[in-house]
Amino acid sequence: MNPERPSASPASEYRRIVVCADDFGMNTAVDAGILHLAGLGRLSATSLLVDGPSASQNLPALLTTHLQVGLHLNLTESFGQPGLCLPLKSLIQAAYLRRLPLGQVRDAICRQLDRFQDLTGRLPDYIDGHQHVHQLPGVRDQLLQALDTRTARPWIRDTGRPRQAGLPWRLCFKAQVIAGLGAAGLRRRVQAAGLTQNPGFLGVYDFKGGVPAYEIWMSRWLTLAQDGDVLMCHPARGMDAHDALTDQRQAEYAVLSDARMAQRLADHRLMIAGTDPCKEPS
Template identity: 40%
Template structure:
């Protein structure tokens, strides 16, 4: 059977997301979880709850430059993208922020992350991806940490998958290869967060499967305010909790695996 990884993003953002992810981990429906290490819940309870599932999935840092968790004003994604394209990112400040988030991750989880990605994929932006690679090589020499790249599994996919590819995904993938840092082989899970027929999306992504492919998801058990994709999170959770999901994997001769074990 072909091994693939399914990663749920945004752990520690709110209780509905955390409950959904922990439940899906308990039922073996995920193989990776990406975490906000500076969210208030990470330190108070989320990290401790996740430690109960050590060994079941890769646990990584969801590097964050845009989410303030209702406590602090953060720049929007468009502002961060524009600044990066205009070469306006402050390298020293970025490095300190990444180190701060890694420190918080390790303090909560008790060990370094298995991987690093970015909230809204900020880790791949110009001026940011270089810092991510530098920090990994300096901070974790010899440790097999992988980094998400967003090069679409199917080159024919249009719209958002191509935007991500050309907004740093392709360059990051090349940089990872040069640096000898492991990464996924093909990326899926990108859509408009507007599909009640999420299973149809998932089936389309599986049609592009290759060993080591990574599918991103955003499940939650309930809707929380101040989350623009909150309702779609519940749609995703219901799919991953259903029998249709494992049946779909089995029919395609696929198995969930930790990406750290297959790339």
């Protein structure tokens, strides 16, 4: 499924959204949540942390699902992997001061692309970034150069067109900060490379408030969603003591897995791309 070109549906009045769960491979709770939501038809895609501790263990189950699988490019989260890994603030500073070690960035990207192919037997359907690092200056250029040497034509996540109207200012501000960290520059390069991106982006919030807050934000995102938009989520099924977001991940899972989610989608005239018989082939 290319999010920029959703396929036609017999119910032509419906809009299609790509619901993408980030962080597959981070831990078993995250993987369990994503796999169960896939079985319920609540997801279109998941982004794989190729060095995550549970990636190899749970990947066989993932590959039996209908989900598109993308590379969740990681330059900030240490799993004991070799090569470049910096705290997010340090990475952003280095990127904007033009002090990134570009050779190391390129090596990290190529190694993760290679590992993705080793794990899955194919190249990624799409690419995004853990903490949105794929759009940073220097990183985006090395990413597109690495892709230019391969046969893959993945779509690339665009955070730069967030749909946040009507949400609290703090959430709108966060969405604009994320977009401002390189989305426009990435878009220009992606267009020049002949690749595609999602037309809109949803799912940015402050990871607070439990189920009540997430239900409110979800309702608003569904109201704003347009054809091909990506709705990012971070669900988990069960606790993980080492995951700072574990409570809110479970809140996301609770909302996404609830039977009322199907009714919310219907009420907003939405389909989750890739989960119905008229889906566009991968």
